[in-house]
Amino acid sequence: MKHKPRPLSPHLQIYKPQITSVTSILHRITGNALLVPVVLLVWWLWSIASGQASFNLVNSILTSWIGDLIMLCGLWGLWYHFLAGLRHVYWLTTGQGLAVHTAERFGYAIIIGTCVLTGLTLILF
């Protein structure tokens, strides 16, 4: 039962992005976008089990600049989602930290922490 779309008030177009809303949508984006590096990784595992020939193909993609980019962004996204997820679990289990200024501080800590952990991972491993 389709009708002509009714006009909507502007929302995303006019609302100023804030650390609270940006960290929230980034949590969703990183979580879902991680599917891409995971598929590449599982394809890599599958290729090892399939033999040298298929492994060489996947490995060349994985070690190419595209693969490096996917893995680097994936690593950043993984740590981001990890830290932002910690904040969610903290909120859900304790009911604390929900004041706006607290949530904002957590938000900045998450972004800084993600960069630190990504850098540490690349150095250590």
Next chain:
Amino acid sequence: MAYITARKRAEGLGPAHNGTHHAWSMIISSISLLILIPLFIAVVVPAIGAEYSTVASYFARPYPAVITGLTISVGMYHFKEGAHVMITDYSTGSWRAVLIIINACLSYAIIAIALFALVRLQNSSGIHI
């Protein structure tokens, strides 16, 4: 007239008979991944880009295999639940149904493929750690 307390009215599983299942399963999988993800990173990151014989024998060992298998399984379950929420937020009708089905199939297929690959890579010659 039903004399019902406010607490009794709030109790129960809700209209979808699901209660807090989603929230709780996300908390459980998140805590599991809290432990698994650092281990997974320590296991997998060094192996990326290594040559074939190295990686093949690497994933035949128990710790890399179990950690990788567990992380992908718990992680893809967690992904499935999270993607489901996103799908239900942004779609309605037939699109929603199709996307929910594809999401579930894809998530479990990835788990199956990863676990199969890891099992295939195990050696039958006994335990050498």
